[in-house]
Amino acid sequence: MFALLGSVATLLALGACAPLQGASHHSKLLLVSFDGFRWNYDQDVDTPNLDAMARDGVKAQYMIPPFVTQTSPCHFTLLTGRYIENHGVIHNMWFNTTTGQKLPYYNTQGRSDWWDNGSLPIWITAQRQGLKTASLFFPGGNATYQGEQVEVKKVEKLFHKYDNETEWRQNVDTVMKWLSEDDLDFVALYFGEPDSTGHKFGPESQERKDMVRQVDRTVGYLRQRINQTGLSPRLNLVVTSDHGMETVIKKDExxxxxxxxxxxxxxxxxxxxxxxxxxxxxxxxxxxxxxxxxxxxxxxxxxxxxxxxxxxxxxxxxxxxxxxxxxxxxxxxxxxxxxxxxNKGEHGFDNNSTNMKTIFRAEGPDFRRGLEVEPFESVNVYALLCKLLEITPEPHDGSLTVTEHMLVKNAGTRLNSPLATWNLALVLGLDSGIYVNGSST
Known part of the structure; x- marks a missing residue:
């Protein structure tokens, strides 16, 4: 018994001093947004891959976006954890009330003066704390914040065709390369569907249902590539959206x-x-x-x-x-x-409206399995992402207490932390009466 304790003490000492060689301190993180994916789009279409994510991870009944339920404002809430009045990206369009000038969504993406209002997106915060980050088409990814840009980025071209499934798979492959070969820690990946199809044909249309099937195939391809690249044991995947979609009423307008x-x-x-x-x-x-x-x-x-x-x-x-x-x-x-x-479909309505609510799925080494959680506001996602990356968040309006029950007990804990040491002791079969930092665990 004393020999076992001596060996354990040696292991604990080693664990408390330095991380294991060649091992990351935390899992990697991939944040994926499918724009305009209403919370119940999986109820009238077979979505085997999103269903598999729910079985293997966490599913929210739905997620409540902020108001105004537009693409750029809602995505910046995901990235900053701030309500829209606090992060200042109040509209998809940059505008100047003095000159009357307005810029469309695409041009606004490049206006750093619109995005940089003191609230830092998570990729800047992560970079400042030593991590490597990237954005692929994600809203806000083409701006500069306090003199810094996301380290690696791919930006949409003008008149980008959102529904190209071949390009979707190419983008997934690019992200997998960034995470595996280039060893990035955090990537934000954006798809402009099913939003575009919902606008054009309406949320109840067959075209929208077909697009949801395409989204689901892409989730399946993404999960397949995660396995193929060997990232499954060390990559957390979060799939979500910015808002839902409502059928436009054409009478008494x-x-x-x-x-x-x-x-x-x-x-x-x-x-x-x-x-x-x-x-x-x-x-x-x-x-x-x-x-x-x-x-x-x-x-x-x-x-x-x-x-x-x-x-x-x-x-x-x-x-x-x-x-x-x-x-x-x-x-x-x-x-x-x-x-x-x-448009036959539209968003921007009251965020408490049922059809403005959206999805949240997550799986990976730090998430529990087969868990369905109560609805929550998307302003709380930022704190969860920071926890997964083990970075100190900027001031924000959300709370980790809303989402931390989704995680396994030691999620986001460094290998040389006291909690990791405690878990190592449990694995080795020690009595739970171990004292760490002066208190019993």
Whole structure:
């Protein structure tokens, strides 16, 4: 017995001093987002690979995105753990209320002044703490933050074709190379579907169902490649999305140009015709007149002065928000001068709306198996990612307590940490009455 204790003491001493040669201190992490994947898209389509992920890992009933439920704002919440009013990426479009200039989604991706508001995406935080990171098409990946960019990146080209399954597999292969051969620690991978198909054909369409099958095939290919590259024992995989999708209502539409006593001549800057959410800057002295004209203009239109916008949205308390904020009920988009919106599916609605909710799946060495968890807000994902990478997070609005029950007991623990030492002792069959750092474990 004393010989065993002596051997264990030697092993514990070695473990407390240095990590094992050739072993990483933590598992690698791959974050994958399939844009616009509504929480229940797997219920009317067979998704064997997403189902296998749930059996082998963790599935949330659904995940609640932040408001406004748009691509860039929601993805930056995943990357920073901040509500949208706190990270400042309040819209998919960069805009200037003085000049009236607006930039579309693609061009906004390259505007660092839009993204860099003091909230650091996780790849910058991880790099500052010694890890190697990458972004492949992920929103925010083409910006510079406090003078730093993500170490490795691939950026979408203009008019990128989102539904190319051959390219999807090529991108998976690229990411596998980054993680295995190039030994990167964290990669964020983005796919622009099923969002694009949901917009064009509607969330209840056969085309959307076919695209969900393509997504599932890609998840299967991804899991296959993880096994083939030998990464399974040391790679955590998180598959999620930014928001859901709603069918657009084409009857009794919200059309601002037809509202009595309202005129765009009273508006200095407007950002409407972009789904169900709108921003208005009235000309000096016109705020009350514009507000009164719109506040009861349509039963499915909600109009607020910035300071009165509901606090539950965590949206309006930012200098980029205009004095008037508008949003439509689920299904109702906001038209401006003329009707230019032709999508059959849309997002941007109230984040508590059922069809705005999205998915969360995770598996890997640090996740429990076969666990379904209660719904949670996506603002909490960031703390979980930091835990998995074992990095110190930046200030954020989420909490690890919301998600840590998904993890095995010693997840995110370095091999030479006291908790790892305790687990080694248990494996060797020692009594649990070991004292670490002065307290009994």
């Amino acid at each position: 919200i059309h601002l140009a037809k509202v009595a006593n309202f005129s765009f001549r009273d508006i200095q800057f407007q950002l409407v015709d972009y789904g169900p959410q709108g921003l208005l800057l009235p000309k000096p002295g016109k705020l009350e007149q514009v507000y009164e004209a719109l506040v009861n203009a349509h039963p499915n239109l909600h109009v607020y002065k910035k300071e009165e916008f509901p606090g539950r949205f965590h949206y309006a308390n930012n200098t980029r928000i205009t004095p008037l904020v508008l949003y439509g009920d689920p299904g109702y988009v906001i038209h401006g001068y003329i009707k230019v919106q032709i």
